[in-house]
Amino acid sequence: MRHQEVELLAIGAGPSNLALAVAVEELAGSELAQDTLVVEQRDDVAWQRGMLLPWTTSQVSFLKDLVTLRNPRSAYSFVNYLHSVGRLDQFINLGSFSAYRMEISAYLAWVAHSLQHVRVQYGRRCGSIRPHHTADGPSHWSVEMSDGSTIVCRHLVIGGGRDVHIPEAFAGLPRDKVIHSTEFAVRVDEIGTDRPLRLAVVGGAQSAAEMLTAVHQSFPLAHCTMIMRSIGLQAYEASKFTNELFYPSFVDQFHAALPEAREQLLREMHRTNYSGLTPELLESLYRRIYLDRLAGDERIEMLTMRDVVDAQLDGGEVAVTLLDRKTGGMTQHRFDKILLGTGFASAMPRIVQDLARSAGVADISVNRHYRMNLPAGYGATCHLQGVNESTHGIVDSLLSVLAIRAEEIVGDLLAHRSTPPVLVFADSTLTP
Template sequence: MKTIDFDLVGVGIGPFNLSIAALAAPKSELSTQFLERKPEFTWHPGLLLNHAKMQTSFLKDLVTAVDPTSPYSFLNYLVQKQKFYPFTARGDFMISRLEFSDYMAWVAKQLPNTQFDAGVSDVRFEGDHFVIQSNGQTLTSKHLVVGTGTQPVVPDCAKGKLTDNCFHAHEMMQRKPDLRGKRVVIIGGGQTGADIFQHIFAGDFGKPRQLDWVSRRANLEGLDESCFSDQFFMPDYVNQFYHLDKAQQAREVSRQKLTSDGITDDCLSTLYQALYHDKYVLQNPKWWSIQPHQELVGLETADELNQLTLKHGITNNIKALQADVVILCTGFKRVLAPCLENIADQLQLDELGRPLLNEDYAAFWKQPTDSKLFVVNSGTHNHGIIEPQLSLAAWRAATILNSVSDKLLYNNTNSSNIMDWDLHSSSSPQIVQNSNPRDIVS
């Protein structure tokens, strides 16, 4: 019988696979290796604005929720960086994205099971194991976990029209555009749009002549950070949510939108104070605007000038707007990793080509096999609003590692919950437990 190199290989080293790698590293009974095409760990480097903050507590790091004694915790990072006491004097559970990114890069450098400059070009499944091609090396693994991140979303009217003067926000800090004396339009009313508006307003990229923030949302909508909304981000809720049918799941995710896709109160308050001071105290001539209920429906570029067409969400009125620079804060989408192209036809996919996952984040195969293909950050269509969030990263990582080892490597039982969700229903579609793979029955 062929010797298989690893129990688990990870493709991509973003926050979620990094969490799995960190929790797997001290478990000698598991052989693991995680591969990343980039030369070092990075986390949305184009969005690491100076004052952008996390939306979750630093305690929800890569490991602490399931192993608070781990050497890869954020608290140990503070100790090792000799800034524990200055940090605690801050009196704030929320930290900057820059510091959390530095923490994750620190973890990535400590781990014995991560390999950078190791892009994965091909993955095949042969009988009872995966064969992974990575920069001239061939690895075999019983199981595979894919965490290759997301792709930026570009509005239909802007596709094929991106330029140095019209780009997606994920490139902001790499481009560091000189906006002095220019007319700038920001498209998108979420946290990213707010962060970029705030930094441009403060002159971090030079003082623009005109700054317009356009959003199809009805207002600048705050993040729902209440203690009761936080109950959505607990294992007990996720496990119950999983068993709802797809239509019910979609409705619930829609209702929960602002628990993950709003703007933090701190950001809104700071921004409002700055706007008030500029308009009513300094009484500056009008040089900025915030325009809700406006959707970008047209974009033309000519002679380095962007001509935008906006449609009002209530009145349907159409208006034109000119800009020297357009920044698209229009989010990200999740797609099947290109390296899985050769095995995609062996997986059960939904109507949008996304893999269907079981409760342990393993994809459903069309034919039975003991090998498992895990997919992290696959979108909300499987496990709900928590899927793209860092809140339950450690819990999910432990879930996957327990599934790989077929024993309880980590005590990952549901924590008690204030709420009685009672989401289980006899009419809900269930996963058949007596087959492998387990089929979805409608």
């Protein structure tokens, strides 16, 4: 279709918007569900596509799926997925609360294909979002897709995640020399096994360590150098007391906290999610290094407390200049490939920033129910998922809050819902 009109459009078919889709079906009734569309730029649904390695697991309990904390009896639970594919008894026998990443990814795809009323359309990338003005003011959004088609909606939910962070030093390198963790699994075969390679892994958290483990295992001729700013690899902070701060109910306390209290919470909780490794991966990686030393073949090198100052292509190699913060000295190292475990940009995603500019919003913020604060007179609404850490805590980017957040957004939508008017375009008339 060149033009579509829906009441609710969700951008991105990841965990956030799939949880929203299920909540719409279970809480809002078939009328709104049938007028809800989820668009996904890829041709399928996959979770953490770039790091879907066979042995990687989730760091949260399988009970924190799309629905269970909101509705334990839902047909869309992870347990029901396991039952439907005949693997429930095997998973129980595994004796673990942590599911494999590939299994969670398959669960999300199963949910997307099991929705009764909400539609999911694949291969549709959002290009721009602009307010659509009518006689009653900006009561809708006009979303232009990359193929030139347009979707008009009254309610918009953006859940595509943050933009990838590429450190400035590596931004100018050719694509074939740099692989970010978000595309590692689909590009790792580009590395090749035909000759000894020098591989640099930049970063000191879970994704960087997983890439290091994978290339050390898959490329026996490769020398792997891990470059990090920290003093060394550290385990996640994962005590049961700390984990209580990931309860959906804690969002209320965080949102109501004083600014200085929020800053302390974010600072002290950083290692619960961003700058650590699972104890199992730490143990496994240390044993790999130990066994290499035992065999006299040390293929893993750790460069700690190093800042990347520069990276230039030189004769087919990448020359990386590092500052050693212990000594103040500069060194240059040459690599064949750079693997970036550098995560995501802290700023709001580009698509949200562009929307805010078009709506006349200088300072992007959301209310307690994740609805963007728009200028007076807006009949259209926009909710943001997964990018509200400053107001809702670190949990906003994690699976832990999916089910309850979706319930809150749907409740807010229902409270502000009204029937969109007929919109007349130059070449068509669209009705709900």
